[in-house]
Every structure is written in C-alpha cells, then in structure tokens.
Amino acid sequence: MLPSRRSFLQTTGCGFGYLAASALAQRQAWAAGGVGFQPHHVPKAKRVIFLFMQGGVSHVDSYDYKPRLLKDDQKIIDIADPRTVAKTGKGSPQRLKKPLWEFAQQGESGRWASNLFPHINRHVDDLCFLHGMHTEGVAHGPATLFLHTGTTSFIRPSMGAWVMYGLGSENENLPGFVTISPSLGNGGPRNYGNAFLPARYQGTPLGRSGLPSQEAKIKNIVNTAWTPEQQRRQYELLGALHAQQMRPGDTEIEAVIQSYELAWRMQNNAPDALDLAQESESTLQLYGIGEKVTDNFGRQCLMARRLAEQGVRYIQVNYGDNSNNPAWDQHSNLPKHGDHAAAVDKPIAGLLEDLKQRGLLEDTIVWWGGEFGRTPYAERNGTGRDHNPAGFTVWLAGGGVKAGFAHGATDEIGFQAVDGKVHMHDLHATVLHLLGLDHERLTFRHAGRDFRLTDVHGHVVKEILA
Known part of the structure; x- marks a missing residue:
C-alpha cells in the first residue's frame, strides 16, 4: 500500500534537513580549516589554467635554442634513442635536424624563442621557462597519464582532483575542476578522474576533443x-x-x-559563466574568435578565463584530437607544427593579456606544455621528429613564479636535461606549493597506505619562485 502524504513527510523530513545541513557543514569546515579546505601554507596562487598541448611540442623548434643543430644539420651521431634502447638495449646512429623556425631573443629579458609562436613571444617577459624537464613514458598513453596523475599505468587521482581535495572550490555554484574539450584517448577520463578519492573531486568535462568548442557546454543545464x-x-x-x-x-x-x-x-550560474556573447567585440578579437584558424581554441581559452573569474579552481584547456597520432605528434610531417601553432598562438597570447589586464594573472598559474618533447634528430626520411621524454620545455606564468626567467637546460643538441633538471613529479610539487599545498602532506589513505600525487618523489623547484 502506498504511504499517505503525512507518513511520507514524517519519514523523509530529515532528508530535507540534510540538504541544508550538508551545505552548512561544508561552509563550517571551510571556515574552521577542516580537512580538504585549508592550505598548508600561505598560497601565492588561487587557481590553475593548464594549456595542454597533446602530442608533444618540439622544444628545439620553439623555445630551446641549440646553435649546434644549425651547425651540424644532417650530421649522423650515435644517440641513446629511448625507443631503440627499450628494444635493443643500446643506442643507434641518428641524423641531427635543424629547427624549421628561426630563433631570436625576445622581450627585455632576451629569452630565446622561435617564430613558431610570434604572438606568445610578445609576452615572453611574463613567462618562466623550465628547459630541463624530463618525465616517464616514451609512448603517448603512459606519458600523458603520468602528466595528469603521476603514474604511467595505475589508476590514480588526477592532479585537478588532488587540488580539489586539498582546497575545495572558490564557488559553490560551479564545478571546482573543469576540463575543456578533453581527448577520449591516451588516458581519457582517467586524466580528469578522481580514482579512489571521493567522487565529488572528479573533473567536469565540457565537450570533447574533435567537436567544435561551441558544443563544449554542460548538457541539459536548462x-x-x-x-x-x-x-x-x-x-x-x-x-x-x-x-x-x-x-x-x-x-x-x-x-x-x-x-x-x-x-x-x-542552473542559475553556469549558463552565464559560459556565455561568450556577454564579451565585448574587442575581447573576442583578442582571442581570435571569429577568425577561421583561431576561433575554436580561442573560445576554449576565453571560457577558461571566464571560469577562472568565477572561482573555478582548476581549469584544463586541451588542444588535441582523438586519433592515435594526437595533434603535435609529427613523426613524418614536422611543418604541421606550424598549423597547430597558428591555431593556439593568438588565443594563448590573448588569454595572457586578458588575465593581466584584469589582475587575474597575479594569482593564477598558467601552465603550458605537453606530455614530452621531441628529438633533435630526424625521423621518417628526415621529415619529422620522434618522442623525447628525456629533455623538453614547459612554461609557467603568473601565480608566484619569476617572470622573464629561464631555469635549467638540455645538452648541446637538446636531447637530455642536464642542468636544473625538473622531473614531472617536481613540477607537480611546485604547482601544489604555489597553491599553498605541501605535496608530502597532501595524502589520502587507501587500501592500507597513504597515497599522494608525487608518490614518494618530487621536490619544489624553489629557483623559479618569485
């Protein structure tokens, strides 16, 4: 027999109270510095915008200037190529390949950069380059998973989930962790998943790679x-x-x-937060929106700025696709880098300028990079470059890092990190530190042991802190 209205209300009345009590408890935990809502030390940044260049941008064609590659172009030398070593246990002869784009010193800081990214180059004095990066995984799948979760194979929480677990969201009316146009491959949902952390810390995807960014919306929000x-x-x-x-x-x-x-x-907040029609024509032009080449990624970057402005804690903007050879993965057609650069260059420069004008760059970490770099030697009849996890470049901006600064170096051909080496675990530790989180204390107990993003590794790169 169906319960009466009076009976139903009697048995479920506590449920209505729970809704209010839950929200109240969350606010009280925040105010009291409860677990998951209090930084370990005074933060320099409140949020992260991660510009993920899926597939691996060639550092020796963009930000890592190596004169020897110009001098010894086409020269054959023995190199411990990671794929060959994995298969045979020894290196192999490789043909050096000069950069396809011209390098010059940029800005007042005189940082070397090629004309692959001319718009971003105008902001070089706001950037902090890490030239001694190295990571785990030679293939895209393991390296991409490691970039996002700190492991090449296991199911672990993504970095955005760890940040949410440590700090919570600044805006209770929007997701605290958003990924825009994520790829379905090379980690897929694991790249923004929560794994064994509570499910509320997983990322919210907007659209997916391969679809127009105009479709990168929260479905059925109205x-x-x-x-x-x-x-x-x-x-x-x-x-x-x-x-x-x-x-x-x-x-x-x-x-x-x-x-x-x-x-x-x-329902009352997200539609406005993602409505680019509220922006001025000059702002749309700044991001390249309305231009065929830059419109798609420009919309993604402008959405990121609007979400950052609304208090979203961790925002990932993905440039890639769902193929087996994602975006920047030019094994046999390196000039294709130019097409990808043209699509992202102006939008990223516009994002940097917009954040700076609005005073958001001071407490926002902008992180640009891929899962690894590319080799300084040629591949596929000399027309491309292979994967290179041993040495590559990423850059950071804002959020407490030194501006117009370069840290670390690869060897004279750009193959291996040799000075100021920064492992991906170190980069994770440093970004967490800037957000006020100690990577050694940000732990979660699961299956009888404590886990953390950096496992038992990682150190803060203090040299780049402003």
Missing part, C-alpha cells in the same frame, strides 16, 4: 519542460530519497547528493 517550482519540488524529493540511502562513509551516495545540489545551483 530545463525548458518544467517550471522552476516543479523543478524545486523534484529536487527536494530526490534529496529526501537520497538522504534515506545515505550511510556513513558512502562517498558514492554522498557524491550523488552533492551533484544534485550543485546541479540545482548551476
């Missing part, structure tokens, strides 16, 4: 079928039913409840 009052009644009923299912330590049910709460609040 309900045109029901009135606001009908939606409110449905929300309260679902909340009551979920509360009945709630058990201590049941993070999945808790995440479902919180997702409904967030979805309810997002």
Whole structure:
C-alpha cells in the first residue's frame, strides 16, 4: 500500500534537513580549516589554467635554442634513442635536424624563442621557462597519464582532483575542476578522474576533443519542460530519497547528493559563466574568435578565463584530437607544427593579456606544455621528429613564479636535461606549493597506505619562485 502524504513527510523530513545541513557543514569546515579546505601554507596562487598541448611540442623548434643543430644539420651521431634502447638495449646512429623556425631573443629579458609562436613571444617577459624537464613514458598513453596523475599505468587521482581535495572550490555554484574539450584517448577520463578519492573531486568535462568548442557546454543545464517550482519540488524529493540511502562513509551516495545540489545551483550560474556573447567585440578579437584558424581554441581559452573569474579552481584547456597520432605528434610531417601553432598562438597570447589586464594573472598559474618533447634528430626520411621524454620545455606564468626567467637546460643538441633538471613529479610539487599545498602532506589513505600525487618523489623547484 502506498504511504499517505503525512507518513511520507514524517519519514523523509530529515532528508530535507540534510540538504541544508550538508551545505552548512561544508561552509563550517571551510571556515574552521577542516580537512580538504585549508592550505598548508600561505598560497601565492588561487587557481590553475593548464594549456595542454597533446602530442608533444618540439622544444628545439620553439623555445630551446641549440646553435649546434644549425651547425651540424644532417650530421649522423650515435644517440641513446629511448625507443631503440627499450628494444635493443643500446643506442643507434641518428641524423641531427635543424629547427624549421628561426630563433631570436625576445622581450627585455632576451629569452630565446622561435617564430613558431610570434604572438606568445610578445609576452615572453611574463613567462618562466623550465628547459630541463624530463618525465616517464616514451609512448603517448603512459606519458600523458603520468602528466595528469603521476603514474604511467595505475589508476590514480588526477592532479585537478588532488587540488580539489586539498582546497575545495572558490564557488559553490560551479564545478571546482573543469576540463575543456578533453581527448577520449591516451588516458581519457582517467586524466580528469578522481580514482579512489571521493567522487565529488572528479573533473567536469565540457565537450570533447574533435567537436567544435561551441558544443563544449554542460548538457541539459536548462530545463525548458518544467517550471522552476516543479523543478524545486523534484529536487527536494530526490534529496529526501537520497538522504534515506545515505550511510556513513558512502562517498558514492554522498557524491550523488552533492551533484544534485550543485546541479540545482548551476542552473542559475553556469549558463552565464559560459556565455561568450556577454564579451565585448574587442575581447573576442583578442582571442581570435571569429577568425577561421583561431576561433575554436580561442573560445576554449576565453571560457577558461571566464571560469577562472568565477572561482573555478582548476581549469584544463586541451588542444588535441582523438586519433592515435594526437595533434603535435609529427613523426613524418614536422611543418604541421606550424598549423597547430597558428591555431593556439593568438588565443594563448590573448588569454595572457586578458588575465593581466584584469589582475587575474597575479594569482593564477598558467601552465603550458605537453606530455614530452621531441628529438633533435630526424625521423621518417628526415621529415619529422620522434618522442623525447628525456629533455623538453614547459612554461609557467603568473601565480608566484619569476617572470622573464629561464631555469635549467638540455645538452648541446637538446636531447637530455642536464642542468636544473625538473622531473614531472617536481613540477607537480611546485604547482601544489604555489597553491599553498605541501605535496608530502597532501595524502589520502587507501587500501592500507597513504597515497599522494608525487608518490614518494618530487621536490619544489624553489629557483623559479618569485
């Protein structure tokens, strides 16, 4: 027999109270510095915008100037190529290949950069280059997973999930971790997943790689079928039913409840946050929106700025595709780098300028880079470059790093990091440090042991801190 209205309200009344108590408890935990909501030390940055260049940009064609490659172009030398070593245990002869783009010193800082990224070069005095990067994994899958989670094979929480676990969100009406146009391959959802962390810390994808960024929206955010009052009644009923299912330590049910709460609040906030029509024509032009080559990635970068402005904690902007040879992966057609650079150069420069003009760059870390670099020697009849995890370049801007600064170096041909070496674990530790998190203390107990993003490795690169 169906329960009466009076009986139903008696048995579910506590559920309505739970909804309010849950939100109140979250705010109280934040104010009291509870676990997951208090930095370990005074932060220099509040948020991260990670510009992921999927496939691996060639550092020796962009930011790592090596005169020897010009001098010894086409010269054959023995190199411990990582793929050959993995197969045979020894190196092999390789033909050096000069950069296809011309290098020059840029800005007042005189940092070397090629004309592959002319728009970004105008902001070189705001950038902090890490030239001694090295990482794990020779193939895209393991290296990309390592970039995002600190492991090449296991299921571990993504960096954005760790940041959310450590700091929470600045805006309770929007997701705290958003990834724009993520790829379905080379890690896929694991790159923004929560793994064994509570489910509420996973990233929210907007669109996916291969689709126009105009479709990078939160689906079904507006309900045109029901009135606001009908939606409110449905929300309260679902909340009551979920509360009945709630058990201590049941993070999945808790995440479902919180997702409904967030979805309810997002209906009045997310559409505006992602509405680029609210921007001025001059801002749209700054990002290259409306221009055929730059429109797609320009929209992604402008969405990132709007989300950062709204308090989203970790925003990833992905430039890639869903093929087996993602974006920057030019094994046999290195000139294709020029097409990809043309698509991202102006939007990234526009993002840097826009953040700076709005005072957001001071407390926002902008992180640019791929999963690895590319070899200084030729591949496929001399027309491309292979993967290179042994030495490559990334850059950071804002958020407490030195501006117009370069740290570390690769050898004289750009093959291996030799000075100021920064492992990917070190970069993770440094970004966490800038956000006020100690990578050794940001732990979560699972399966009988404590886990962290940097495992048992990593150190903060203090040389780049402003």
